[in-house]
Amino acid sequence: MLNPKFTVTEIVKILKGKLVPRLVADVAINDIIIDSRRLFKAENTIFFALKSKRNDGHKYIGELYQNGLRNFVISNGNFDVSNYPEANFILTDNTLEALQTLAAAYRSRFTIPVVGITGSNGKTIVKEWLYQLISPDRRVVRSPKSYNSQVGVPLSVWQLDADYELAIFEAGISEPQEMLSLQRIIRPTIGIFTNIGEAHSEKFINYQQKVGEKLKLFTKVETLIYCPDHSLSRR
Numbered sequence: 001m002l003n004p005k006f007t008v009t010e011i012v013k014i015l016k017g018k019l020v021p022r023l024v025a026d027v028a029i030n031d032i033i034i035d036s037r038r039l040f041k042a043e044n045t046i047f048f049a050l051k052s053k054r055n056d057g058h059k060y061i062g063e064l065y066q067n068g069l070r071n072f073v074i075s076n077g078n079f080d081v082s083n084y085p086e087a088n089f090i091l092t093d094n095t096l097e098a099l100q101t102l103a104a105a106y107r108s109r110f111t112i113p114v115v116g117i118t119g120s121n122g123k124t125i126v127k128e129w130l131y132q133l134i135s136p137d138r139r140v141v142r143s144p145k146s147y148n149s150q151v152g153v154p155l156s157v158w159q160l161d162a163d164y165e166l167a168i169f170e171a172g173i174s175e176p177q178e179m180l181s182l183q184r185i186i187r188p189t190i191g192i193f194t195n196i197g198e199a200h201s202e203k204f205i206n207y208q209q210k211v212g213e214k215l216k217l218f219t220k221v222e223t224l225i226y227c228p229d230h231s232l233s234r235r
Contacts, residue, residue, distance in 0.1 A: 116188025
């Protein structure tokens with residue numbers, strides 16, 4: 001079945017955004033894209049124009065519009081929306097934060113058990129093992145591939161629908177404060193801490209800070225599974 005729907009006006013409220021210049025059509029949104037190459041069905045889809053050091057999603061709005069997409073989340077207040085009279089544009093301060101906020105709001109609709117996995121290595125392997133063990137008996141949704149980043153996690157959570165009985169999502173960070181955003185989106189009820197190592201350590205002061213940041217994923221879990229050799233995990 002399709003995801004339970006948000007309308008465009010509901011998304012505006014959730015994101016605390018602004019429709020510019022107006023609402024064209026209050027359609028239901030079932031799909032999110034962040035990559036113009038991944039547009040398969042324009043109807044009921046919304047594009048988040050993410051910005052990075054190497055790219056700017058606003059550059060692809062024209063192409064998407066030509067291909068029939070009519071719903072966009074933007075952060076460039078100077079973007080000329082008059083060229084796209086049939087489209088809804090939601091202006092936000094930060095499109096990545098908006099994507100995460102929408103995914104967190106969507107996650108809040110579900111009460112199924114959610115497994116959150118983090119660690120320096122082994123996240124994807126553990127996720128796939130669990131999926132293979134459990135999926136024959138229960139309907140399980142999981143992160144695709146290694147979708148564990150600030151962008152990948154919200155896209156993973158967006159896959160949820162009412163038919164699933166269990167969710168398994170992995171979360172990876174490369175600098176302090178990132179896990180707080182991922183915890184808010186995943187909201188795991190069960191946590192798995194695979195291990196702690198040197199991967200992605202450059203922006204952490206020391207080993208203790210890195211462990212502490214990763215543990216923020218598990219602040220509200222009912223059960224935490226970890227290796228007892230990781231003494232810092234018990235603090």
